[in-house]
Amino acid sequence: MSGLRALRSKLALLYREIAKFGVVGAAGVLVNIGVFNLVRHNSGLQTVRASIVATMVSIVFNYVGFRYFTYRDRDRAGRTKELSLFLFFSAIGLVIENGVLYTATYGFGWDTQLQSNVFKFAGIGVATLFRFWSYRTWVFRTLPAREAVEQAESFLTAAERAEADRAGKRKRQAADRIG
Numbered sequence: 001m002s003g004l005r006a007l008r009s010k011l012a013l014l015y016r017e018i019a020k021f022g023v024v025g026a027a028g029v030l031v032n033i034g035v036f037n038l039v040r041h042n043s044g045l046q047t048v049r050a051s052i053v054a055t056m057v058s059i060v061f062n063y064v065g066f067r068y069f070t071y072r073d074r075d076r077a078g079r080t081k082e083l084s085l086f087l088f089f090s091a092i093g094l095v096i097e098n099g100v101l102y103t104a105t106y107g108f109g110w111d112t113q114l115q116s117n118v119f120k121f122a123g124i125g126v127a128t129l130f131r132f133w134s135y136r137t138w139v140f141r142t143l144p145a146r147e148a149v150e151q152a153e154s155f156l157t158a159a160e161r162a163e164a165d166r167a168g169k170r171k172r173q174a175a176d177r178i179g
Contacts (some may be wrong), residue, residue, distance in 0.1 A: 051120055
């Protein structure tokens, strides 16, 4: 039963992490799409270049959101390494996101405002899957102490339960001998 409780606990933590990631991500998508449309229509930049500018703005926005909201309980040592990894994986996400838009725009000639926004959004979706995996795996790592504490607590709980079972068994055996 302890294994099931531990699994539920881990799933609850993962659910909360996904929800927080989604809140920051949704706000980042709004920033990304908003800046994209603003830059595209007010600067004369080509579609993909405007998208790259918007993606870079949303990367900065997302880092602040992830560091101080989604992953605020994660290891804070080595901020330079964390930021470097975040920018590295974000750059890969930028290529994925804008690769989808580039293919639609220049490969298929789909460059109306609606088409650009649809493929911008689709690119964000594909890149988000990659970003979630890479950020939680490589950038915002869990504190080793937390894992050790959780493991020790589950071990102690199991040991306490086993001891209680042994004590109950001894009492039943003693009662059987008397009765």
